[in-house]
Amino acid sequence: xxxxxxxxxxxxxxxxxxxxxxxxxxxxxxxxxxxxxxxxxxxxxxxxxxxxxxxxxxxxxxxxxxxxxxxxxxxxxxxxxxxxxxxxxxxxxxxxxxxxxxxxxxxxxxxxxxxxxxxxx
Amino acid sequence: xxxxxxxxxxxxxxxxxxxxxxxxxxxxxxxxxxxxxxxxxxxxxxxxxxxxxxxxxxxxxxxxxxxxxxxxxxxxxxxxxxxxxxxxxxxxxxxxxxxxxxxxxxx
Numbered sequence: 001x002x003x004x005x006x007x008x009x010x011x012x013x014x015x016x017x018x019x020x021x022x023x024x025x026x027x028x029x030x031x032x033x034x035x036x037x038x039x040x041x042x043x044x045x046x047x048x049x050x051x052x053x054x055x056x057x058x059x060x061x062x063x064x065x066x067x068x069x070x071x072x073x074x075x076x077x078x079x080x081x082x083x084x085x086x087x088x089x090x091x092x093x094x095x096x097x098x099x100x101x102x103x104x105x106x107x108x109x110x111x112x113x114x115x116x117x118x119x120x121x
Numbered sequence: 122x123x124x125x126x127x128x129x130x131x132x133x134x135x136x137x138x139x140x141x142x143x144x145x146x147x148x149x150x151x152x153x154x155x156x157x158x159x160x161x162x163x164x165x166x167x168x169x170x171x172x173x174x175x176x177x178x179x180x181x182x183x184x185x186x187x188x189x190x191x192x193x194x195x196x197x198x199x200x201x202x203x204x205x206x207x208x209x210x211x212x213x214x215x216x217x218x219x220x221x222x223x224x225x226x227x228x
Binding site for chain 2: 044045046047050061063064097102104105106107108109111112113114
């Protein structure tokens, strides 16, 4: 059974930093691209970032809204996915989901339960 | 970036009815369109990808159609567990973008 468990969310002040983690199990982690997707309270879904597998050189992609502030990374030896969030803004307040890509490019097949990030003074 | 326009924003229907949700892309995305269901307080679940391919375990009362810029998700014979929010998403390339969602409520 695929499991994705996020952690690391919390309350942080504007311009602060936070690092989210996602522990993956139940599948061969190192062969799949992984994503972060967020959802502001009461709002819709927004794709944040994608990281490909080692065989694709761990290539990374970001939404314009987080480029140069967020960094997605992975540790295949630990089956862990990360999101380093710097220079946080109030508009970054959201539930952040760790997502495993499906067998088809760009599809979000498995989702974690999410971790809530609140950016407020 | 590709904009996804979803309609209606909300929909009220009864158990047993058939409903259709539509999604329009701002440019040609061929068949690279997915649909997700999200129940209140839960994570989204993939329903359809490549416009019409049902994800594993998704009931056959769900069906997707369309190509190019116009897509739809049809739910036949609504069941109580089908109520929630639905989102379309293009998977043509980054940045992946979602529609604004359709909230399906019980009449």
